[in-house]
Amino acid sequence: MAYVAAINALRAYFGERIITSDAARQAHGQDESSHAPRLPDAVLYPHTTEAVAQAVKICAAHDMPVIPFGAGTSLEGHVLAVKGGLSIDMTEMNQVLSVNSADLDVRVQTGITRKALNDYIRSDGVFMPVDPGANCTIGGMISTRASGTNAVRYGTMREQVLSLQVVTAAGDIVETGTRARKSAAGYDLTHMFIGAEGTLGIVTEASLKVYGIPETISAGICSFRSVKDAVDTAITSIQMGLPISRIELMDTFSMKAVNAYSKLGYAEQPTLFLEFTGAKVSVSEQIASFRDIAGEFGGSDITFASAQEDINKLWHARHQLYYATKAMAPGKHVVTTDACVPISNLAACMEETRIDLEEAGVTATMLGHVGDGNFHSIILVDPENPIDMQLADDLNARMMRRAINMDGTATGEHGIGIGKQKFLEWEKADTLPLMRSIKTALDPKGIMNPGKIFTP
Numbered sequence: 001m002a003y004v005a006a007i008n009a010l011r012a013y014f015g016e017r018i019i020t021s022d023a024a025r026q027a028h029g030q031d032e033s034s035h036a037p038r039l040p041d042a043v044l045y046p047h048t049t050e051a052v053a054q055a056v057k058i059c060a061a062h063d064m065p066v067i068p069f070g071a072g073t074s075l076e077g078h079v080l081a082v083k084g085g086l087s088i089d090m091t092e093m094n095q096v097l098s099v100n101s102a103d104l105d106v107r108v109q110t111g112i113t114r115k116a117l118n119d120y121i122r123s124d125g126v127f128m129p130v131d132p133g134a135n136c137t138i139g140g141m142i143s144t145r146a147s148g149t150n151a152v153r154y155g156t157m158r159e160q161v162l163s164l165q166v167v168t169a170a171g172d173i174v175e176t177g178t179r180a181r182k183s184a185a186g187y188d189l190t191h192m193f194i195g196a197e198g199t200l201g202i203v204t205e206a207s208l209k210v211y212g213i214p215e216t217i218s219a220g221i222c223s224f225r226s227v228k229d230a231v232d233t234a235i236t237s238i239q240m241g242l243p244i245s246r247i248e249l250m251d252t253f254s255m256k257a258v259n260a261y262s263k264l265g266y267a268e269q270p271t272l273f274l275e276f277t278g279a280k281v282s283v284s285e286q287i288a289s290f291r292d293i294a295g296e297f298g299g300s301d302i303t304f305a306s307a308q309e310d311i312n313k314l315w316h317a318r319h320q321l322y323y324a325t326k327a328m329a330p331g332k333h334v335v336t337t338d339a340c341v342p343i344s345n346l347a348a349c350m351e352e353t354r355i356d357l358e359e360a361g362v363t364a365t366m367l368g369h370v371g372d373g374n375f376h377s378i379i380l381v382d383p384e385n386p387i388d389m390q391l392a393d394d395l396n397a398r399m400m401r402r403a404i405n406m407d408g409t410a411t412g413e414h415g416i417g418i419g420k421q422k423f424l425e426w427e428k429a430d431t432l433p434l435m436r437s438i439k440t441a442l443d444p445k446g447i448m449n450p451g452k453i454f455t456p
Contacts, residue, residue, distance in 0.1 A: 002084050003041050006062035010042065010086065013054060019043045028067075028087040031074040032134075034335050034383070035419060040067060040081035045092045049165060049173055049204040052088060056202065056447075057171030059086055065447050068198040070137030071113060074144065075336055076417030078197050082451035090139050093204060096120045105162060105179055107207050110139030126210040129154040132413065133319055139203050145195035147413035149318075152238075152371025153245040153277075154211065156413070158194050165205035166193055169443035179207050192438070197415055198449035200442045214277035218287060219246075219311040220304035222274070222294050223267040227251060227354075229297040230270045231347040234370040236293050238343070242286055246275040248318055249368035249375075251354065254325075257365050258317045261324035266317070267301050272370065273318045275311075318367075325365045325378040333383040335392040339403035340374040340412030349406055350375055353399050360395055374412035401426065416453045424454065 029039030065085025090111035097107040132148040163177030176189040368375035410423035
């Protein structure tokens with residue numbers, strides 16, 4: 001075991017709350033990505049910010065790495081202990097500290113999951129809209145600048161944060177902002193920590209915006225002859241000011257996969273899943289406008305549902321795509337990609353990627369958060385076949401290069417972690433020295449989640 005002195009010092013302070021069992025280390029040395037596990041030397045479940053700060057101080061004194069851990073749902077190796085160290089599992093810091101429904105904000109400990117938060121505040125008539133699909137912790141969502149199906153209406157996690165409580169690499173506790181909706185007071189430290197992936201500090205509490213629960217929700221589905229027709233429908237709808245809450249695109253292969261997996265009968269064509277919210281009359285008008293727009297681009301099989309059971313059934317098909325894809329080839333592993341381009345370039349980027357996938361002879365589905373130009377490919381691979389894995393890596397790299405060349409980014413929502421560092425160099429080569437300078441200034445010993453985003 002490495003870091004013996006550090007672990008002894010941690011045990012002297014925290015006692016049995018410092019866990020070094022193989023099972024605990026294994027559970028905290030992997031995420032849902034295809035990256036090989038990298039185990040920490042010890043695990044701590046703190047209950048307070050002060051406990052996190054004390055743990056970081058001890059680790060800093062012994063040059064021991066610190067890795068924040070949430071739900072473990074990250075897809076680019078964010079929680080892997082690439083240099084060993086202490087995994088600080090935040091999931092027992094899961095309290096809602098205050099609900100300010102008049103101001104539409106809440107204060108939470110960051111180990112709470114998004115579903116638990118929304119269950120808690122529903123009785124106050126409000127909700128937190130960011131929905132990455134997985135039941136992530138709020139801290140993980142902040143650290144990876146999470147997004148998801150509601151981003152087209154409400155924005156990403158970046159737009160929801162008012163202030164953060166952060167434990168720095170020195171073990172200091174700082175508050176980055178206030179509950180005020182705007183401020184011009186000094187550097188914008190709040191947004192510096194959002195998307196930093198735990199490399200600059202550990203976020204222990206957050207003040208977040210919330211929104212009133214809509215009076216009416218209606219979800220729909222619409223099929224098209226091509227990906228381009230579907231994307232053009234989305235672009236036109238947004239340009240005309242339709243307040244779409246969600247609009248997702250699944251390609252033909254995705255529809256085949258969910259039909260087979262969930263025993264559904266949807267048309268096996270490029271398909272939009274969408275949702276409108278608001279006053280009942282307004283929602284009806286929005287749906288009528290969308291039907292007219294979709295009709296101009298050959299949209300067919302347009303169906304809308306307002307009953308919650310039917311809405312849940314419709315979105316269940318969309319959320320089951322990951323598992324439906326895996327079921328297409330039992331025993332194979334999946335590699336999930338992530339790119340984002342200006343929406344006007346989305347159809348071309350997805351269509352060229354589909355050509356790459358077919359020419360390579362791999363089985364893959366594609367999904368687009370079409371409202372903001374973000375899309376994913378879910379590629380089936382044999383993890384025991386090096387050629388198969390290399391092919392997936394090559395396809396992923398081609399997709400990233402294409403997105404960057406189309407004025408886009410190598411990650412719309414998954415983050416960099418250890419899996420996309422090469423692509424960050426392609427995209428941000430001119431600003432990497434500045435990023436490294438910030439990292440060095442705030443974490444001179446390099447103990448905060450080392451090996452993520454970029455190497456020293």
